[in-house]
Amino acid sequence: MTIEATQSHALTPTAPAALASKASGQRGNSEVRAHSASEDARERADDTRPEPGSSARAGAVIHPAWVRVTHWVNVVAMVLMIGSGWEIYNASPLFPFVFPRGITLGGWLAGALLWHFAAMWLLVVNGLVYVVLGIVTGRFQRKLVPIRPGEVLADAKAALTGKLAHDDLSVYNAVQKLLYLGVILAGIVIVLSGIAIWKPVQLQELTALFGGYDAARYVHFLAMAAIVGFLVVHVVMALLVPKSLRAIITGR
Numbered sequence: 001m002t003i004e005a006t007q008s009h010a011l012t013p014t015a016p017a018a019l020a021s022k023a024s025g026q027r028g029n030s031e032v033r034a035h036s037a038s039e040d041a042r043e044r045a046d047d048t049r050p051e052p053g054s055s056a057r058a059g060a061v062i063h064p065a066w067v068r069v070t071h072w073v074n075v076v077a078m079v080l081m082i083g084s085g086w087e088i089y090n091a092s093p094l095f096p097f098v099f100p101r102g103i104t105l106g107g108w109l110a111g112a113l114l115w116h117f118a119a120m121w122l123l124v125v126n127g128l129v130y131v132v133l134g135i136v137t138g139r140f141q142r143k144l145v146p147i148r149p150g151e152v153l154a155d156a157k158a159a160l161t162g163k164l165a166h167d168d169l170s171v172y173n174a175v176q177k178l179l180y181l182g183v184i185l186a187g188i189v190i191v192l193s194g195i196a197i198w199k200p201v202q203l204q205e206l207t208a209l210f211g212g213y214d215a216a217r218y219v220h221f222l223a224m225a226a227i228v229g230f231l232v233v234h235v236v237m238a239l240l241v242p243k244s245l246r247a248i249i250t251g252r
């Protein structure tokens with residue numbers, strides 16, 4: 001199935017030689033998937049990204065400082081929340097397994113709860129800064145939407161067959177958009193369900209929204225599982241895609 005074979009812009013003029021060699025053996029560039037015409041139009045509205053072919057492009061900022069700072073603060077907060085959450089879980093498992101002691105945080109239930117309730121402030125304040133700035137700067141709208149099911153399928157297929165272009169790190173493919181938006185939503189669900197099981201008496205309405213205390217615990221756990229699943233794929237991709245890790249650290 002050719003993907004956007006007729007769209008010559010599917011591969012930008014600045015695509016590196018590495019990509020071209022990856023595409024060799026195929027009919028030209030036609031099967032290397034980049035992004036759609038409408039996405040191109042949106043990207044041109046992004047003033048941090050010069051026109052394709054511009055020499056300034058290589059030095060353009062891919063991730064502004066606020067994205068990088070909130071990203072890495074979130075990594076620290078998430079590791080603390082996941083580690084302590086696993087120790088809390090072990091005190092009263094929902095499923096027939098526990099997490100190995102070596103990868104949990106806090107030592108025992110009370111210690112883990114202290115870690116969980118301390119790191120949650122870091123997680124929530126940092127997350128609010130990221131989400132508010134993401135909305136008001138228009139970054140979310142530029143980078144994370146729209147997500148079209150057809151493009152997700154085509155990009156997932158291209159990714160699995162090694163034909164997905166990663167030449168322009170400032171543009172997210174449809175699978176990335178879906179995963180980033182999904183993990184942001186999972187973050188909102190885990191915070192709300194966490195607050196529901198933290199203050200189930202004072203915030204009965206919120207707890208009831210999740211179907212009661214026990215259901216909220218399951219929601220909280222499943223959101224954790226989704227975030228950890230995302231994290232595994234995300235870190236592998238960050239290590240595999242050249243320069244992506246550098247970009248989220250230095251911005252370029």
Ligand code: HEM
Pocket residue numbers: 078081082084085086088089090092093094116120123124190191192193194195197198217220221223224227
């Ligand atoms: C505002 C944010 C959060 C609040 C207020 C919160 C609150 C809580 C509370 C009160 C518990 C104890 C439930 C119980 O006693 O059974 C808990 C458990 C847990 N939390 Fe959080 N949490 C938050 C965020 C997170 C995050 C970000 C993660 C991981 C990504 C996480 C993972 C867990 C896990 C795995 C458990 C154990 C699940 C269980 O057995 O019930 N939490 N959380």
Ligand code: HEM
Pocket residue numbers: 067071074075078139143169176180183184227231234235238244245246247248
């Ligand atoms: C050691 C762990 C991590 C590494 C090495 C890492 C690496 C990266 C890299 C390289 C990017 C650049 C974007 C790209 O090219 O795709 C990125 C973006 C992103 N990461 Fe992570 N990440 C880590 C942990 C996390 C965690 C725990 C979360 C959330 C639960 C997360 C959520 C995101 C999101 C939402 C973006 C997109 C940000 C935006 O464009 O606004 N990452 N990460």
